[in-house]
Amino acid sequence: PTYDDAAILAEAGGWEAAHAPLPAPRWSDVPDVSRRPLRVGFVSPNLCDHVVGRNMLPLFARHDAERFEFYAYRHSPRNDAITASLLRHCAADRDISAMSDDEAADLIRSDGIDILFDLALHLADNRLTLFARRPAPVQATFAGYPGTTGLRAIDFRLTDPYLDPPGQRDHAYVERSVRLPATFWCYDPIDLASLRVGPPPALRNGQVTFGCLNSFAKVNEPTLRLWSRVLAGVPGSRLRLLSHPGAHLDAARRVFAAEGVEPDRIEFAAPGPRGHYMRLYHDIDVGLDTLPYNGHTTSLDSLWMGVPVVTRVGRTVAGRAGLSQLTNLGLGELIAHDDDAFVRIATELASEPDRLFDLRRGLRERMERSPLMDAEAFARGFENAILEMLRMAGDSRG
Known part of the structure; x- marks a missing residue:
């Protein structure tokens, strides 16, 4: 990092x-x-x-x-x-x-x-x-x-x-x-273009679910601590991640525990075929980006499925992908240039259900009208x- x-x-x-x-x-x-x-x-x-x-x-x-x-x-x-x-x-x-x-x-x-x-x-x-x-x-x-x-x-x-x-x-x-x-x-969703955007899961769960479906190789201890601050700022919220099982997940759980995040607030989904992976976004309200290597195509998948991604701009070019994509979508308000801003943007978005609903409903059309597609x-x-x-x-x- x-x-x-x-x-x-x-x-x-x-x-x-x-x-x-x-x-x-x-x-x-x-x-x-x-x-x-x-x-x-x-x-x-x-x-x-x-x-x-x-x-x-x-x-x-x-x-x-x-x-x-x-x-x-x-x-x-x-x-x-x-x-x-x-x-x-x-x-x-x-x-x-x-x-x-x-x-x-x-x-x-x-x-x-x-x-x-x-x-x-x-x-x-x-x-x-x-x-x-x-x-x-x-x-x-x-x-x-x-x-x-x-x-x-x-x-x-x-x-x-x-x-x-x-x-x-x-x-x-x-x-x-x-x-x-x-x-x-x-971006082109190709064979999954007809996959619908689901309603915000917070409507049925009564709680906000953050998520990141990037390769877990992009996840590191500073990022886990940053995500923990977001969870602390939204009581009752959950975090959904994607990973194969292994000792690395035990290490991640220890970091979350040290930051005061209860283990039942973290869920690890297993990777699967592309259709399975894309449907996981139906259970995520807000995407949290990785650093120093942002999500690239994964973030585009998230946005296509109606899940806004809060990004943290990094020092290297791989950490500017979120900035590029969100700027092309006219969503500069989701771009953070420091950790405090990342926590503030994510927690404020999670606390505004009407704004979150409108974003989810309009993201796909916004994608289709943008240079990204x-x-x-x-x-x-x-x-x-x-x-x-x-x-x-x-x-x-x-």
């Missing part, structure tokens, strides 16, 4: 030194942006029913295929309905899971890719060492999470103006930041970002 931009950048640089120490070959020229169509490659282990695959689907479906040909370079055995939907919008599908980095790099060069995107950063099963071989003249990273690869062979990173306000955070990344117009995310605008912004990166690369290489 104490890591700052400098510490994360140093860790990423250490990874590069250990795993990609040789200088990447340089390209003397860059693609001509007037040439059409441009060939855009995406390298990912998660072009499937994964948050990355789901988040990329609106872009793939709405991109201008006459101007931009999408090439998928998949390196995962997973092949499902989301994979099929993504590939329907691709000019080519390449399975590189059994290829060495050198073999995959040769394939990408032979395909004539103009710009190559990493969609994993340091997530599991990434292929950053492939990018170290610079198989494309321009390389960028996106979608896995907002951050840095630490890899100097990657030229650019996509972000948005709320995650990284212009001129304020460029020191935190090896890559040059290029900002999408409004949002890093484009405007796939057409997102696709055009992404395409313009490609052209901007190619121009910037051309300018820097003379």
Whole structure:
């Protein structure tokens, strides 16, 4: 929780030194942006029913295929309905899971890719060492999470103006930041679009239920203590969390107990299929965000299901996701810049049932009208970002 931009950048640089120490070959020229169509490659282990695959689907479906040909370079055995939907919008599908980095790099060069995107950063099963071989003249990273690869062979990173306000955070990344117009995310509930928003559970329970359905790996002791302050401020309230069983839950219960939170006020739900997970929001009135790594797609799921999320802005880009999403929804009043504000916002919201009801009733429509679900605008912004990166690369290489 104490890591700052400098510490994360140093860790990423250490990874590069250990795993990609040789200088990447340089390209003397860059693609001509007037040439059409441009060939855009995406390298990912998660072009499937994964948050990355789901988040990329609106872009793939709405991109201008006459101007931009999408090439998928998949390196995962997973092949499902989301994979099929993504590939329907691709000019080519390449399975590189059994290829060495050198073999995959040769394939990408032979395909004539103009710009190559990493969609994993340091997530599991990434292929950053492939990018170290610079198989494309321009390389960028996106979608896995907002951050840095630490890899100097990657030229650019996509972000948005709320995650990284212009001129304020460029020191935190090896890559040059290029900002999408409004949002890093484009949300689509896909097969669960018809799942209804339920009434506030407080109406039937007589008490407010807070919740956080993020991966429990994002939860830490300072966050548990902060949530305890919220529970203390709303007598009788409960907190619903999502986690597999294990010793970590005993540790969490000890923190809550030390903060004076009775054990029967904390409930741990078991993870399950996506439909099961989404229906858990029917039993949550107010979402509480995690820190230093905010909820990303999980928060969008919560908002889609009518559950407002109170966020605490962190020191690093991963802790600014809530700020970006809520700003795009016009819900700046749910953004806290310090712990006291987080407790105040959450407790005040819980104490105003009419406001909470109105928020829940209108959140889905608010989502649908916002940049967070405007796939057409997102696709055009992404395409313009490609052209901007190619121009910037051309300018820097003379």
